[in-house]
Amino acid sequence: MSEKSKLEKVEVKYGLPSEVKFCTKCTISNQRPSSVVEFKNRPNDIKPTIEFDDDGVCSACRFAEIKESKIDWKIREQELIELCAKHRSKDGSYDCIVPGSGGKDSVFASHILKYKYRMNPLTVTWAPHKYTDIGWRNMQSWIHAGFDNILVSPNGTVHRILTRLAFENLVHPFQPFIIGQRMIAPRFSAMYNIPLIFYGENQAEYGNNIKENDRPTMDPVFYSEKPDLSKLYLGGVSAQQLIDDYGVDKRDLNPYLPVDGERLQKNGTEVHYLSYYIKWDPQECYYYAAENVGFQANTERTEGSYSKYSSIDDRIDPLHYYTTFIKFGIGRATYDSAQEIRCGKITRDEGVALVHKFDHEFPSKYIKEILEYMEITEERFWEIIDNARSPHLWIEENGVWKLRHQVAY
Incomplete structure (x- = not known):
């Protein structure tokens, strides 16, 4: 029996492709999950969206080529x-x-919006679960560089419940933060009658449907639905169940819920991606932020990767990327290296070496306080982690879990 035939008989979780493929230009695999409407997520709702062409090149790499050769950035x-x-x-x-x-x-x-394009932005922040020291210093540097900011810290009791449930049911402890972050700008747009919102890059830059890059705005379905509470899921359970079974007050769910679409339409709210108008390069954003605002990279690399400047403000970040490694075989070094290969910062061979060295690294630095935050024991943690491993990606040999497939040179 061929290896492919054997794998077809192995359980595949999360609706992932049973055959694992790696891009021939970067380090990403076809197991990459989509950035779907997070508040609809139930345990089996995650679907991969990245596409590979006949040459084995992923859609994110193809769009990187389009950015270089087919888009007139002056226009x-x-x-x-x-x-x-x-x-x-x-x-x-x-x-x-x-x-x-x-x-x-x-x-x-x-x-760049304020000082080059002469806009007057209001910055709004959905607070991390737990700020890192460097994250808080960078937050203060941002404000003191000349920006008004509204910091929204969600109800601590509710946020802990949602984070624990998201980890237990979805192995996605970052979900409550992602939801709040997505809803905060449209909510303030409606509250303050400020129609124009700017996000940075579209996730299509990294593998979502490449056609999304043809439009400058976010589809309102991502932030303005008004669904039935019994059909709206947070942490893998319905909002109604949160109220009935977990003692969550309906009023306390408001920051996580989509904004009234009619209100946004009346306000004329539009969410634009700055990456549609300006060629987006995360490392160049770092250089710009460091030079103009005093943004600081960390003094040590991030666990699970080699990077020191990306996603360094929340202590739960390393665990979030570790869970993607467990569920999809894609860790933080894979995400970082794939992006830097596309931007021409490193070669594919360098990226592959970095993935092999760091992708599997366990995020030990903050894990104790994050487990305390979620009120989850270490034993329960590993039970959830090991149950999340899809058999088509993982095999246990002599008590040690190993990936069946790894990106190769």
Whole structure:
């Protein structure tokens, strides 16, 4: 029996492809999960979306080629100039919203909008679960570089419950943060009557449907639905179940819920991706933020990767990427190296070596306090982790878990 035939008989979780393929240009695999509408996620709702062509090249790498050769960035910038002119305030009021944590991307976006394109952004932040020291310092540097900011810290009791449930049911402890982060800007757009919102890059840059890059705006379905509570899921359970079984007050769920679509439509709310107008390069965003705002990289590399400047503000971040490694065989070094290969910062061979060295690394630095935060024992933690391993990706040999497939040179 062929290896492919054997694997077809192995259980495949999460709706993933049974045959594992790696891009021939970067380090990503076809197991990459989509960035779907997070508040709909139930345990089996995760689907891969990255596509590979006949040459074995992923859609993210193909779009990187399009960015270099087929997009006229001068024309795109002129579209941005005209958009800003349409919304720019004449009385000193806020004329756009930039959500972010004070990381390199939100710092870059807000600074270039204010100081190059003469906008007056209101920055809004959905607080991390637990700020890192460097994350908090960068947040303060951002504000003191000349920006008004509203920091929203969600109800601690509810956020802990949702984070624990998201880990237990979805092995996705970052889900409550992602939901809040997505909803905060549209919510403030409606509250303050500021129609224009700027996010950084579209996730299509990294493998979501490549056609999404043809439009500058986010589909309103991502933030403005008004579903039945029994059909809206948070942490893998329905919102109604949270109220009935977990003692969560309906009022306390408000920050996680989609914004009233009719209200947003009346307000004229539009969520734009700055990456549509400006060629997006995360490392160049870091250099810009460091030079103009005093953004600092960490003094040590992030666990699970070699990077020191990306996603360094939340202590739960390393665990989040470790769970993607467990569920999809894709860890933080894979994400970081794939992106840097596409941007021409490292070669594929360098990326493969970095993945082999760091992808599997366990995030030990903050794990004790994160487990205490979620009120989960170490024994329960490993039970959840090992149950999350899809048999088509993992095999246990002599009590040691090993990936069946790894990216090769």
